[in-house]
Amino acid sequence: MLDAALEALWKQVVDNWDDDKPHAAFLEHCRQTNQLAEAAARYRGMTGDRARGTAAQKRLDGVAILALAALESTRTAPVVRRGQTAAILLFLLFAALAFWLVGYLYLER
Numbered sequence: 001m002l003d004a005a006l007e008a009l010w011k012q013v014v015d016n017w018d019d020d021k022p023h024a025a026f027l028e029h030c031r032q033t034n035q036l037a038e039a040a041a042r043y044r045g046m047t048g049d050r051a052r053g054t055a056a057q058k059r060l061d062g063v064a065i066l067a068l069a070a071l072e073s074t075r076t077a078p079v080v081r082r083g084q085t086a087a088i089l090l091f092l093l094f095a096a097l098a099f100w101l102v103g104y105l106y107l108e109r
Contacts, residue, residue: 005029010042017052023059027066036067 009029012022030039040063046056 003033003035006033006035006038017055027059027062030063031066031070034070036063036070039063040067 006026006029009022009026013026016022027039030036040060043056043060043063047053047060049056
């Protein structure tokens with residue numbers, strides 16, 4: 001899917017590589033539109049460039065941090081099933097009581 005805004009922002013990044021503002025705008029757009037993987041792919045492609053490689057790796061690390069933050073914000077608390085364990089223990093207790101009662105009544109005759 002072609003995202004014209006993303007393409008325009010990436011062009012600004014490439015044309016003004018040493019300026020932080022185009023990078024910030026590009027990354028913010030990617031974050032808002034859930035395209036951090038695309039941002040990572042573009043910065044990863046630039047890591048082989050002799051002049052821009054180091055800066056591209058730093059930006060790639062920033063994309064990873066943004067992606068982790070996005071994942072963390074959608075994380076839910078683990079489900080604790082304490083009631084299920086209590087129900088099983090209660091069932092076993094009543095079953096043992098029932099077997100004891102049946103055995104007691106049977107032996108009494």
